[in-house]
Amino acid sequence: MTTIYDIAKKTGFSITTVSRALNNYTDVSEKTKKKILEAVDEMGYYPNSIARSLTTKKSWTIGVIFVEDLGVGMKHPFFSAVIESFKQNVEALGYDIIFLSQNIGGEEKSYVDHAIHRGVDGIIVMCSDFDDVEVQKLIESPIPSLVVDLHSDKSSVIYSDNYRGSILAVDHLVELGHRNIAHIKGSEQTYAGLERLRGFRSGMEKHQLDVPSSYIADGGFFSYEGGYEAMQNILALGEKRPSAVFVSGDNMALGALKACKEAGVSVPDDLSIVGFDDIEISKHITPALTTVRQDTDLIGKKASEVLVHQINTRSRDYAVVMIPVSLVVRESTKAVK
Amino acid sequence: MTTIYDIAKKTGFSITTVSRALNNYTDVSEKTKKKILEAVDEMGYYPNSIARSLTTKKSWTIGVIFVEDLGVGMKHPFFSAVIESFKQNVEALGYDIIFLSQNIGGEEKSYVDHAIHRGVDGIIVMCSDFDDVEVQKLIESPIPSLVVDLHSDKSSVIYSDNYRGSILAVDHLVELGHRNIAHIKGSEQTYAGLERLRGFRSGMEKHQLDVPSSYIADGGFFSYEGGYEAMQNILALGEKRPSAVFVSGDNMALGALKACKEAGVSVPDDLSIVGFDDIEISKHITPALTTVRQDTDLIGKKASEVLVHQINTRSRDYAVVMIPVSLVVRESTKAVK
DNA sequence: CTGAAAGCGCTTACAG
DNA sequence: CTGAAAGCGCTTACAG
Numbered sequence: 008m009t010t011i012y013d014i015a016k017k018t019g020f021s022i023t024t025v026s027r028a029l030n031n032y033t034d035v036s037e038k039t040k041k042k043i044l045e046a047v048d049e050m051g052y053y054p055n056s057i058a059r060s061l062t063t064k065k066s067w068t069i070g071v072i073f074v075e076d077l078g079v080g081m082k083h084p085f086f087s088a089v090i091e092s093f094k095q096n097v098e099a100l101g102y103d104i105i106f107l108s109q110n111i112g113g114e115e116k117s118y119v120d121h122a123i124h125r126g127v128d129g130i131i132v133m134c135s136d137f138d139d140v141e142v143q144k145l146i147e148s149p150i151p152s153l154v155v156d157l158h159s160d161k162s163s164v165i166y167s168d169n170y171r172g173s174i175l176a177v178d179h180l181v182e183l184g185h186r187n188i189a190h191i192k193g194s195e196q197t198y199a200g201l202e203r204l205r206g207f208r209s210g211m212e213k214h215q216l217d218v219p220s221s222y223i224a225d226g227g228f229f230s231y232e233g234g235y236e237a238m239q240n241i242l243a244l245g246e247k248r249p250s251a252v253f254v255s256g257d258n259m260a261l262g263a264l265k266a267c268k269e270a271g272v273s274v275p276d277d278l279s280i281v282g283f284d285d286i287e288i289s290k291h292i293t294p295a296l297t298t299v300r301q302d303t304d305l306i307g308k309k310a311s312e313v314l315v316h317q318i319n320t321r322s323r324d325y326a327v328v329m330i331p332v333s334l335v336v337r338e339s340t341k342a343v344k
Numbered sequence: 345m346t347t348i349y350d351i352a353k354k355t356g357f358s359i360t361t362v363s364r365a366l367n368n369y370t371d372v373s374e375k376t377k378k379k380i381l382e383a384v385d386e387m388g389y390y391p392n393s394i395a396r397s398l399t400t401k402k403s404w405t406i407g408v409i410f411v412e413d414l415g416v417g418m419k420h421p422f423f424s425a426v427i428e429s430f431k432q433n434v435e436a437l438g439y440d441i442i443f444l445s446q447n448i449g450g451e452e453k454s455y456v457d458h459a460i461h462r463g464v465d466g467i468i469v470m471c472s473d474f475d476d477v478e479v480q481k482l483i484e485s486p487i488p489s490l491v492v493d494l495h496s497d498k499s500s501v502i503y504s505d506n507y508r509g510s511i512l513a514v515d516h517l518v519e520l521g522h523r524n525i526a527h528i529k530g531s532e533q534t535y536a537g538l539e540r541l542r543g544f545r546s547g548m549e550k551h552q553l554d555v556p557s558s559y560i561a562d563g564g565f566f567s568y569e570g571g572y573e574a575m576q577n578i579l580a581l582g583e584k585r586p587s588a589v590f591v592s593g594d595n596m597a598l599g600a601l602k603a604c605k606e607a608g609v610s611v612p613d614d615l616s617i618v619g620f621d622d623i624e625i626s627k628h629i630t631p632a633l634t635t636v637r638q639d640t641d642l643i644g645k646k647a648s649e650v651l652v653h654q655i656n657t658r659s660r661d662y663a664v665v666m667i668p669v670s671l672v673v674r675e676s677t678k679a680v681k
Numbered sequence: 682c683t684g685a686a687a688g689c690g691c692t693t694a695c696a697g
Numbered sequence: 698c699t700g701a702a703a704g705c706g707c708t709t710a711c712a713g
Contacts (some may be wrong), residue, residue, distance in 0.1 A: 008460070010690055019702045026692060036698060053457040057397045058690035061705045066394065067449070068442070081418060081428040082624070091418040094443060101449040103462065104429060105405070105442040112404070112438040120390040123345070125440065231628055241455055261628055287419070288625050290600055291568055293605055347706055358684045373682060395706035398689045659706060690705105691711085697699085 009052040017046045027098065029054060060126060069097055069314065070107040070127035070261055074134040074142055076228040084286040085303065086133040086256070089155060092307025093131060100315055102128070109141065118145040129318045131310060135197040135228075151317040153310055157198045158327075163317060165310050169199050169283075172299040172332040173206025174213070176253045176281040179297070181214045184343035185251040185279060189222040191237040192230045193255040193261060200229075203255045203283060206304070222249060226259040234259025236303040238266035245290055250343050251279040257286045257298055264292070264339070275341035285335055294338035306330050346389040354383045366391060387608040396461060401431040405432055406651065407444040407464035409455055411479055413531070413565040420638065421595070422620040423470040426492060429644025430468060437652055440611065444679065450501040454566045455482040466655045468647060470567075472534040473528060488654040492648055494535045495664075502656060502665040504649050506536050506620075509636035510543025511550070513590045513618040516634070516671055518551045521680035522588040522616060526559040528574040530566045538564075540620060559586060563596040571596025575603035587680050594623045594635055601629070601676070612678035622672055625658040631675035641652070643667050 008337055011029075015022045020039060028043040046052075060066040071090060073080050081087050085190070094104050107121045118141050122130055129151040134142050137157065145282030147160040153163045180188050183218045190207045204223075211218050224240050229231035232255060241248060254260040260282030267274050274280050274294055282289060282298035289296040313326045348366075352359045357376060365372045365380040383389075397403040408427060410417050418424050431441050444458045444467070454476050459467055466488040471479050474494065483489055483499040491502045517525050527544045528538030541560075548555050561577050564570035571591060578585060591597040597619030603610050609615050611631055619626060619635035626633040650663045 008690095013692080022691080023693085023700055024698085027699085030692085034698060039698080051456075053453075053460045055463060055690055056461045057394055057403065057463050058705090059692075060394045061398055061690045061707085064705075079428070081424045081432070082421075084419075087418045087424055091416070094417070094694080098445045098447045099450060101447075103442055103444070105440055107440070108431075108435045110435045110438075113436060116390075119388075123390045124393045126392060126394050208711095261625075265628060265630070288598075291602060292629060293602070345706095349706080359707080360684055360686095360709085361682085364683090368707085369682085371682060376682080392706055395689090396708075398706080399708045401689075685712090687709090687711100689707090692703105692705090693702090696701090 009050045066126040070130040072132045088303035096311035127182030152316040163326040167301045169202035170206035173203045174210040175334040180251045181335030187249040189249040189252045191226040191254040222258045229256040231262040238263035253281045257282040257284040279340040297337045297340040346387045395511040401464030403463045407467040409469045425640035429641045433648035447607045490651040500663040505637045506539035507543035510540045511547040512671040517588045524586040526586040526589045528561045528563040528591040541576040568599040571599030575600035590618045594619040594621040616677040
């Protein structure tokens with residue numbers, strides 16, 4: 008591996024001067040700089056970030072942590088979309104992304120230890136679970152951090168306007184003439200599940216609509232299977248079943264759709280369904296899903312801005328960023344018969 | 345930040361001894377070790393990997409590169425599933441994953457420079473594109489590397505048995521009585537697209553079945569839209585249209601399905617469809633998709649073994665690993681009328 | 682069983 | 698405009 012010493016030797020300058028030329032310091036003569044850059048090119052040299060980090064105390068890396076109850080990690084459609092956008096944005100600013108686990112050198116360690124170990128400049132946590140103690144410790148550590156999809160007053164947070172999203176969904180259904188609207192909620196251990204449920208209740212209340220307890224079904228941790236089962240419970244209501252269901256996540260809505268198909272209930276003719284997320288597949292299924300769209304590109308972009316700002320300023324003021332959502336009307340909702 | 349010097353000062357031992365205790369050297373007395381570990385615990389110390397890497401020349405990081413024509417990055421359903429599995433496997437061995445782009449410090453640089461810069465121990469490239477010059481340079485560099493989904497004799501490679509997968513698909517359709525079988529191919533700039541096409545042709549030949557040129561439609565880079573359009577072309581064949589279509593990727597198959605629905609062609613009653621990949625959604629759509637399953641868990645696992653072996657042995661013998669595929673029969677195929 | 686010293690490849694005051 | 702020296706936080710011969 009070529010080092011700065013090799014370039015120094017080859018050009019006859021000191022490593023100090025080479026370093027300065029490489030870092031675009033102005034106080035290096037053009038001629039010197041040119042000579043050095045030529046040597047760099049010729050020898051295929053590129054400065055070692057590890058050595059640089061050791062002296063500058065800055066690693067230009069951001070740690071990414073996935074904590075979700077499904078255990079799907081990068082296969083999570085919402086989180087992976089957010090991280091992809093986040094990644095592109097921070098890359099443009101010079102940061103690389105490194106995944107942080109609870110595993111260092113094959114041994115179980117805390118996220119905090121892992122972050123210290125890698126010397127990351129900041130951390131983004133994709134977390135749907137309130138109660139994760141390790142995440143709490145991380146958030147409370149002095150390392151700049153940002154949590155996606157969770158509320159906390161110990162750290163900066165970013166999430167969609169879940170509450171408002173639910174209201175949009177309810178408004179849409181009411182506008183179509185629906186009065187009996189059920190909700191398949193996501194786990195109340197998650198902030199999103201909680202907020203969407205709260206929004207649903209408020210929306211219904213606004214229109215002076217009743218929500219019998221049988222109209223709230225639990226879909227668990229936003230899985231296809233959870234939505235499928237919850238919809239089966241709703242369909243089992245028979246005569247008393249609602250004419251529309253607002254589902255707290257698209258994956259669950261897909262499962263709900265499947266349950267309807269199996270039961271011979273036509274969507275949207277017999278039952279209208281609204282989802283939440285607008286994952287890739289939602290526009291492609293039949294019927295195409297009416298859903299509340301989360302803007303993953305914007306979440307990733309804003310997240311990068313907030314976290315990098317925090318890194319640069321070492322500010323301890325926590326930001327709370329709420330990203331607007333929008334209703335995408337497709338084929339799964341229809342005016343009530 | 346606490347360092348090894350703080351621990352040394354606190355315990356009265358030298359940094360040498362502290363280092364040894366931390367690294368589980370046997371030649372440290374139990375008593376000393378205990379005292380040191382207590383101090384470590386108390387002060388919340390964790391060794392800095394950056395300093396360690398600088399002396400050991402080993403970073404315990406593996407670079408990940410995504411190169412695909414759709415530009416979806418981590419949202420790519422196949423690649424993200426492979427990487428998730430790969431990540432879990434290498435983490436257990438002590439490696440962390442860092443994403444490598446063509447961007448360092450906000451400036452455009454090569455993958456090779458980026459890899460040198462970060463001092464990664466090895467690289468895994470998710471690449472569907474033959475012609476990427478930067479990827480070629482990387483593969484030919486001395487850094488241990490492994491390419492997923494591409495063939496090369498300059499580097500270790502791993503991919504599904506695409507050829508055999510196509511044969512399985514054709515066999516299945518022929519068994520159901522189909523004789524007129526079309527293929528929606530993926531781009532021939534990709535290894536997977538090429539191999540699946542080759543397998544399709546061989547399979548048809550094996551059964552002495554003709555493939556008129558109108559029966560090969562181009563779906564491009566495996567996108568939903570590409571499959572949708574390709575299927576429209578096939579349906580436009582009218583009377584002469586096939587009774588079954590083997591599609592080179594599930595996303596394209598979903599698009600193809602949509603085109604059928606719009607055209608009033610019932611799958612599987614009027615037309616049978618087989619996909620390739622078995623992405624998450626395939627089992628959930630209606631009709632559930634018959635498809636050739638790629639074993640992403642196994643690909644990730646084998647990839648970790650091959651790459652880590654290469655890192656450890658510094659071997660220049662390139663491995664070629666082919667992962668078996670299997671046919672998953674669901675609802676989108678049916679005996680010919 | 683323990684420690685002093687050198688070195689990994691950089692950057693950054695300090696001096697000229 | 699350029700260079701000698703110190704230092705970042707570790708590990709590893711070498712010595713005792």
